[in-house]
Amino acid sequence: MAERKVVRAVNGLNQQIDSVIGAMELAEPYLDPDSIDLAASVIRKSESRRKLSSEHVVVGLFGATGSGKSTLFNALVGQELASTGVIRPTTTNTVAAIWDTAGANELLDWLEVTDRHVIEESAEPRRRSSKKDFDSGLLLLDLPDMDSTRVEHHQIASRLVGQVDFLVWVLDPQKYADASIHHGFLNSLQSQQGNILIVLNQIDRVAESDRKNIVSSLRDTLASSGLERLPIVCASATTGEGLDEVQQQIAAAAKNKAISTRRLRSDVDQVVHHLNGQISVEKVRQPSQMHQSELERTIANAHGAQYIADAVETSYKLRAARRTGWPVTTWLIRLRNDPLQRMNLGRKRDEPELSITSRPELSVAESSAIDHAIDKYVQQSTEELPDSWHEPIREQVGANVEHLDGAVDAAIASTQLGVEKSSWWWPVVKFIQWVSLLAALTGALWLAAYPVAGYFQFDLPSAPRVEGIALPTLVLAIGLLLGIVLGIACSFVNRIVAKVKRRKALRNIERSVSGLVRTAIVEPVDEYLTTYNSYATLITSAAKKAD
Known part of the structure; x- marks a missing residue:
């Protein structure tokens, strides 16, 4: 019976010591020096005594x-x-x-x-x-x-x-x-x-x-x-x-013979109760998906995600109009500036990850919005933590955020906006437009040939008629109407496609920015909270054994 009591006491002490050692390995950077020194001293003494005569x-x-x-x-x-x-x-x-x-x-x-x-x-x-x-x-x-x-x-x-x-x-x-x-x-x-x-x-x-x-x-x-x-x-x-x-x-x-173990157990219990007294909650809640999405969306918008998406819509309509509009008037469209090109975006690149944008630097309001969103996210995530755990994660996130602006700019520059390539149907429309324009020119020249021939006293054969309408007139009318109607129809289609492109571009930009935000802010916070939860679980478990 006495031997079983010794074995139980030793096993209980071993479990507590293992819990404290595991907790210290996880949380040493975040605990106050006095707590670390106390735990290290007791564990060192316990380990030494256990190796000696029992x-x-x-x-x-x-x-x-x-x-x-x-x-x-x-x-x-x-x-x-x-x-x-x-x-x-x-x-x-x-x-x-x-x-x-x-x-x-x-x-x-x-x-x-x-x-x-x-x-x-x-x-x-x-x-x-x-x-x-x-x-x-x-x-x-x-x-x-x-x-x-x-x-x-x-x-x-x-x-x-x-x-x-x-x-x-x-x-x-x-x-x-x-x-x-x-x-x-x-x-x-x-x-x-x-x-x-x-x-x-x-x-x-x-x-x-x-x-x-x-x-x-x-x-x-x-x-x-x-x-x-x-x-x-x-x-x-x-x-x-x-x-x-x-x-x-x-x-x-x-x-x-269990008294030495009991003595060591009392010392370890004292350490465990000290550490357990510093635990605010046994388990903190991870930030919700809603808070994470709000943070990512705020940072993306501060970096111009909405503005770039609007530029994608405008740029697509301009590019589509040049390729599908009536050739007689498309030269006017070329006089308009492409907003994406002004920002050095929306171009085919061999190495897009090495590109940078020409977007203006963040304004004071945009920088403030980013800082406020990050502070709010970190504060909401760590509000349940003990006071001594607040500052380390703030410092870590702050260090990561220092390089975030440049990384976001590079990420936006390498994001596929959906306007880098022509739509498959543009060449088809362009071909039809030129055919219609050629038909209209042919009809016009054919009609112009009659007065010119009369002026020079030449007789030309009468133009064929279709349903009583001279063929040159019919060709001219069909060419003009086809070009104009096709241009109007393509303009309507291009507007619809441009809005779709805008939504996809905004989604792609937000996805690119979200990846960086997760790496710089969300994942470190999640890992930090997981560390605390593991630490609190070990200490709470050891404290229950102490009781």
């Missing part, structure tokens, strides 16, 4: 100067290993008592403890029964005084607070409310309540009538720091009072 439980005795911590350590060990006396501080380096050396040295190396003592069975106090014997996997540490004036002592104690598996806080009954101990150390260990024991040492110096009040006051002090569930044992290393209970508590911790 059969040992590290119990550390922490306390302030004069709390009798070293005396208690010696009493628990049964040997005078730690220095005691009136000179302060008495403990200048960490002392380790070892009951089983197998795998202990690597663990002590990680703890940076060099003063090591192996405890033999014969050296244990005789007053302890076998039921109270310490587990062979126990590593008991006596640490330097927490309030030592020497900086290195304070640093050692602070470091080991985050490394040992079970913490025994030894308090002086006359200085148990020392603010430096509570605010400097205990207040930061709320998540470790299951791994902490409070020993009110030197209780023999306190009158029996005062002990209850001191314990009650200490409980209130601890509760105000969120540590209301800590067990408190009154003991005296000098008289032996309460020593058995302290031994039992430590022995129980030493036998619980």
Whole structure:
């Protein structure tokens, strides 16, 4: 049963660590440095501890100067290993008592403890029964005084607070409310309540009538720091009072091989809760298709999509009129400027992607419309994100947009507008127009030949008649009417086709611009939101495991 508990604890810790590591890999560029440092420190410590002996439980005795911590350590060990006396501080380096050396040295190396003592069975106090014997996997540490004036002592104690598996806080009954101990150390260990024991040492110096009040006051002090569930044992290393209970508590911790995992789990839980507290929502919504289309259409219109589409319609009608109009009047159409040619558009190109347009630069109003549309899109997309996630995507989109104008111009220049090639029926109409014009000229010359011949006294044969109408007159009339009617009919058809061309050109331009907008704005935003959603999912999942 105990082994299954250890396996479950290890598996749960592994899942949490994997979630936090995955979350950090995704979101490291977007988190504040303090959160990153906290997560990295805890994960690094957890990874290191997991590689070391799982059969040992590290119990550390922490306390302030004069709390009798070293005396208690010696009493628990049964040997005078730690220095005691009136000179302060008495403990200048960490002392380790070892009951089983197998795998202990690597663990002590990680703890940076060099003063090591192996405890033999014969050296244990005789007053302890076998039921109270310490587990062979126990590593008991006596640490330097927490309030030592020497900086290195304070640093050692602070470091080991985050490394040992079970913490025994030894308090002086006359200085148990020392603010430096509570605010400097205990207040930061709320998540470790299951791994902490409070020993009110030197209780023999306190009158029996005062002990209850001191314990009650200490409980209130601890509760105000969120540590209301800590067990408190009154003991005296000098008289032996309460020593058995302290031994039992430590022995129980030493036998619980999952305690180191539980300690690491508490640290990881703290990180997870910290990160989970920064999550605004578990999953942000992706921008709607309507918002994306609005952005793309606004940018396309600001770059003249509607104006170019109108020019396509006009250009097609001009080109069609030149090719299908009555040849007598088409020279007038050539005097009109083609709006597409003014913009260097609508021409056949071998390499259209290398072309640029001759469109005027964007006006202030057009640039403002683009900036406003982009800002609105990014704001709507990121409004659910935590504050620390807003700026990175704005900077990324801003960097992409700097090159957007030139890319849009090149994209428009390479867009097929539908007027680059002639319509298949233009040559047919042109041929008929010239045939009709030739017929009209033939009829006119034939009719003109009669008065000229009469002037020069030539007799010409009478012109054939069709239904009483002279053939030259009929040919002239048919040629003229055919050319005019065909020109009018083609003009009507050309207007209809020009509107179709306009719609297709507008669609093609918007499609070209949309591709660039998606690459520069939409896709980075979508990818960014997906990253946040993956990060939030991992952290939320880890937080649920922590609960």
